[in-house]
Amino acid sequence: MSSNVDPLVVGRVIGEVVDLFVPTTEMDVNFGAKHVNNGCDIKPSMAADPPSIHIGGRPSHLFTLVMTDPDAPSPSEPSLRECLHWLVVNIPGDTDPTQGEEVMPYMRPKPPLGIHRYVLVLFQQKVRVPAASIELSPETVETRAHFNTRDFADRHDLGMPVAAVYFNSQKEPMNRRRH
Structure with missing residues (x-):
């Protein structure tokens, strides 16, 4: 499974968002019929609603899902890194985030300028974490800016990620938006 990490290194997800890790849990992410692979392009109009995600693991395992934009507001000047797009805790294994507790809604x-990376990182929890x-x-609560995935994982004793995937997205021309 370690070959899954290579695109995360190339895409600078490892280094800028998380440290090097070995994936140990399957995470299947789709926006409609479009399967998310590392580095694929997803139009913002395709991602208007949360992705459908299936998380592997046993039902007795609990997971935390974090989705951030490390390129906010612009890839050349990511002064708001990381912008928090979604945070769900207590997701049972072999289910999806709708079965967990949403801390920050999707x-x-x-993306206002340039091509942004949107990173979904999955952590296996050691214990149930009350969402409250x-x-x-x-600042993160008010503007979603300056979230730090590593610090969050450290503060909540989540350890290393067990899965991660990222996609690229850029602003769509007005006349090409999907309805």
Whole structure:
């Protein structure tokens, strides 16, 4: 399974968002009929609704899903890195995020400038984490900016990721948006 990490290195997800890890859990991500592979292009209009995600593992396992944009507001000047797009805790294994507790609701990609990476990182929890106990900085709560996946994982004793995938997205011309 370690070959799955290589595109994360090339895409600078490993290094900028998470440290090198070995994937141990399957995570299948789809926007409609479009399967998300590392580095694929997803139009913002295709990602208006949360992706359907199937998480492997045993039903007795619990997972945390984090989705961020490490390129906000612009890939050349990511001064708001990381913008938090979605945070769900207590997702049972062999299910999907709708079975967990949403801490931060899904926010569709809205890349204002350039090609942005949107990263979905999965952590296996050691224990159930009450959603109400998750503390985010006031700025992250208000603007979703300056979230840090590594710091979040450290604060909540999540350890290394067990899966991750990223896709690219860029602003669509007005006349080409899907309805």
